[in-house]
Amino acid sequence: MSVDKNTRNLEPEIERDFSRKMSYGSYLGLGELLSAQHPVSGHHDEMLFIIQHQTSELWLKLVLHELRGVRLRLMADDLRAAMKGIARIKHIQRSLTEQWSVLATLTPSEYAEFRGDLGASSGFQSYQYRAVEFLLGNKNAAMLEVFAADPQAQELLAALLEESSVYDEFIRVLHRRGYAVGAELLDRDVRQAHTFDETLMLVFREVYEEPAANWDIYEACEELVDLEDNFQLWRFRHLLTVQRTIGMKRGTGGSSGAGFLRSALDLTFFPELYAVRTEIRQG
Numbered sequence: 001m002s003v004d005k006n007t008r009n010l011e012p013e014i015e016r017d018f019s020r021k022m023s024y025g026s027y028l029g030l031g032e033l034l035s036a037q038h039p040v041s042g043h044h045d046e047m048l049f050i051i052q053h054q055t056s057e058l059w060l061k062l063v064l065h066e067l068r069g070v071r072l073r074l075m076a077d078d079l080r081a082a083m084k085g086i087a088r089i090k091h092i093q094r095s096l097t098e099q100w101s102v103l104a105t106l107t108p109s110e111y112a113e114f115r116g117d118l119g120a121s122s123g124f125q126s127y128q129y130r131a132v133e134f135l136l137g138n139k140n141a142a143m144l145e146v147f148a149a150d151p152q153a154q155e156l157l158a159a160l161l162e163e164s165s166v167y168d169e170f171i172r173v174l175h176r177r178g179y180a181v182g183a184e185l186l187d188r189d190v191r192q193a194h195t196f197d198e199t200l201m202l203v204f205r206e207v208y209e210e211p212a213a214n215w216d217i218y219e220a221c222e223e224l225v226d227l228e229d230n231f232q233l234w235r236f237r238h239l240l241t242v243q244r245t246i247g248m249k250r251g252t253g254g255s256s257g258a259g260f261l262r263s264a265l266d267l268t269f270f271p272e273l274y275a276v277r278t279e280i281r282q283g
């Protein structure tokens, strides 16, 4: 069908009556989604700030959903299906990191006009962000305090704190495959952050020294490194955005600000997978 006067004719078969049928908007809950933006300052740029956070939270919701799926597939020893989930998460992470450039168009002067209206609210109170950290194995029970006024969020984090992480389950796959994973690691207190384990690093050295003999594990290890890399890139872009927007001011959430965020770059999910790089012996 050709276009006349730069106007497209609507084909007669196109559905028009949604009084009894599910429509695009009703399926997606757009009524709710698009009425959830409530600027408090009256400043033009606050809409950007709100939407940047809301889209990030939506993607975090999917990351959590996929991480739970990955954990289940690892429990079922289905490494290939687990890797499919990680591949998707990696794309979401790239999108989340890329999105910082939109917020970087907010100048310090513009932000200063409505920052005071944000009160004590801060991304530090993002329970989904914390849930992702927990699911990857960086548990921190002290984080739960912040959610005392939000019982649903606190319960979700309390439950995740008690559960095994994606990394715990990957380590169990290694054990079931016959790799020499230490018993202390298999019986570790999952409420604590995972910390460096020498025997696990030695298992990875075996894998990395003979990739062909350990192919799917080797591949999974590299996928996990990608995941941590991407997570750190997001943190770093957040730090840079914070520095260019509020400099060295304290955070609305009460922290020292940039210094506190920089210290998050020292956190690690899969320390043995980085340490093994130093240990690989030359052939």
Ligand code: HEM
Residues within 6 Å of the ligand: 052, 053, 056, 057, 103, 106, 111, 121, 122, 123, 124, 125, 126, 129, 238, 241, 242, 245, 246, 250, 251, 252, 253, 254, 255, 256, 257, 258, 260, 261, 264
């Ligand atoms: C101009 C933009 C932003 C500024 C100036 C900013 C600033 C800060 C600061 C200073 C903190 C430290 C906690 C505090 O004392 O408040 C923080 C934490 C945090 N922010 Fe932002 N932020 C910005 C945008 C965002 C966006 C778009 C997200 C996306 C969800 C986000 C998510 C977080 C998270 C998850 C934390 C906790 C990080 C951690 O525990 O290491 N922030 N932010």
Ligand SMILES: N[C@@H](CC(=O)c1ccccc1NC=O)C(=O)O
Residues within 6 Å of the ligand: 053, 115, 118, 121, 122, 123, 124, 246, 250, 251, 252, 253
């Ligand atoms: N912590 C930021 C405020 C902020 O960025 C923020 C405020 C409310 C909801 C989300 C936020 N984003 C990230 O921290 C600041 O100190 O300016």
